[in-house]
Amino acid sequence: MIRIGARRSPLAVAQAEWVAARLAELGHPCELLGIDSLGDVDRRRLTEIGGTGIFATAVREQLLADRIDVAVHSLKDLPVAPAPGLVVAAIPEREDVRDVLVGLDIDQWRDGTRVGTGSPRRAVQVERIARERGVAVEVVPIRGNVDTRLGLVRDGEVDATLLAAAGLLRLGRLSPEAVTTGVDEDQDVLIGDLPARLLSLDVLLPAAGQGALAVECRSDAPDEVLQALAELDHAATRAAITAERTFLNTLEAGCLAPVGAHAAVGEDLTLRVVAGEQSSNNEQLHVARVAGSPQDAGNLGAALAREVLPLLTGTGIDQKVEEAR
Numbered sequence: 001m002i003r004i005g006a007r008r009s010p011l012a013v014a015q016a017e018w019v020a021a022r023l024a025e026l027g028h029p030c031e032l033l034g035i036d037s038l039g040d041v042d043r044r045r046l047t048e049i050g051g052t053g054i055f056a057t058a059v060r061e062q063l064l065a066d067r068i069d070v071a072v073h074s075l076k077d078l079p080v081a082p083a084p085g086l087v088v089a090a091i092p093e094r095e096d097v098r099d100v101l102v103g104l105d106i107d108q109w110r111d112g113t114r115v116g117t118g119s120p121r122r123a124v125q126v127e128r129i130a131r132e133r134g135v136a137v138e139v140v141p142i143r144g145n146v147d148t149r150l151g152l153v154r155d156g157e158v159d160a161t162l163l164a165a166a167g168l169l170r171l172g173r174l175s176p177e178a179v180t181t182g183v184d185e186d187q188d189v190l191i192g193d194l195p196a197r198l199l200s201l202d203v204l205l206p207a208a209g210q211g212a213l214a215v216e217c218r219s220d221a222p223d224e225v226l227q228a229l230a231e232l233d234h235a236a237t238r239a240a241i242t243a244e245r246t247f248l249n250t251l252e253a254g255c256l257a258p259v260g261a262h263a264a265v266g267e268d269l270t271l272r273v274v275a276g277e278q279s280s281n282n283e284q285l286h287v288a289r290v291a292g293s294p295q296d297a298g299n300l301g302a303a304l305a306r307e308v309l310p311l312l313t314g315t316g317i318d319q320k321v322e323e324a325r
């Protein structure tokens, strides 16, 4: 019996159940264990709690203590630094990477429209979208699980919020049949009774690793576990994630930095990034792009970071990144 551990949030549980079902199909029965993490217990803003891996650390401790065999994380919440004694044995094929704007649509934004997000990456891009339309929206720092955030829109606490499509899909709040467009297009959808829009990557770039899972185990796990997990691995997703995370790592940015990154493997691997500073009157939002061989994913990410870093020095991102680490 493979013991699978994950946080207790509905999304983390859905993700662990998904991995358990895949492993069961491959002939490996699993049991699930829920783990409390500081990020779930502490209600302050994530940027205030600070430190990377607020969500991952508790789960990793259980893995190192041999109380579970496999840990399932949202890749975008996993620190970029490798954890000694652990390996990310599988990165399954990623879900839709787009963010979804739930609530008041961009065309209806006005001065003072309240957009709820606790993510510096989403905040800087929301401000840019608003600025381009000549309106000044108010970014309201909210957090909580997916249903909490949807509730804030439903109750009118905020006019709109941004959520990862992947989380909505995994929780069944968005049906896969309803998604008919690719990542370079917008699409109107409904989240329950709320109007929503899948945002194309040209409008808003997701976080490095968004939509992907990291399935981790001890480096010295039995071959049976390592081989089972290897079957869940998806090479193109792993290459894309490598480019995105090497970019982030070379910038020394954590998952709370105002940085978006998205890579995909087609004929080539292409990586596009956005990096900025969280400040409503700041116009410095840098966009860059690179393409090359998927075998070269790490180098492409590092090269793009070295290109972008000098642009950021002095804009405040170096300090912001420090705080978010």
Ligand SMILES: NCc1[nH]cc(CCC(=O)O)c1CC(=O)O
Residues within 6 Å of the ligand: 074, 075, 076, 077, 162, 163, 164, 165, 166, 167, 209, 210, 211, 212, 213
């Ligand atoms: N930081 C929270 C978090 N971590 C992973 C997801 C969604 C699933 C994913 O991106 O893989 C979410 C919620 C969100 O951003 O809406």
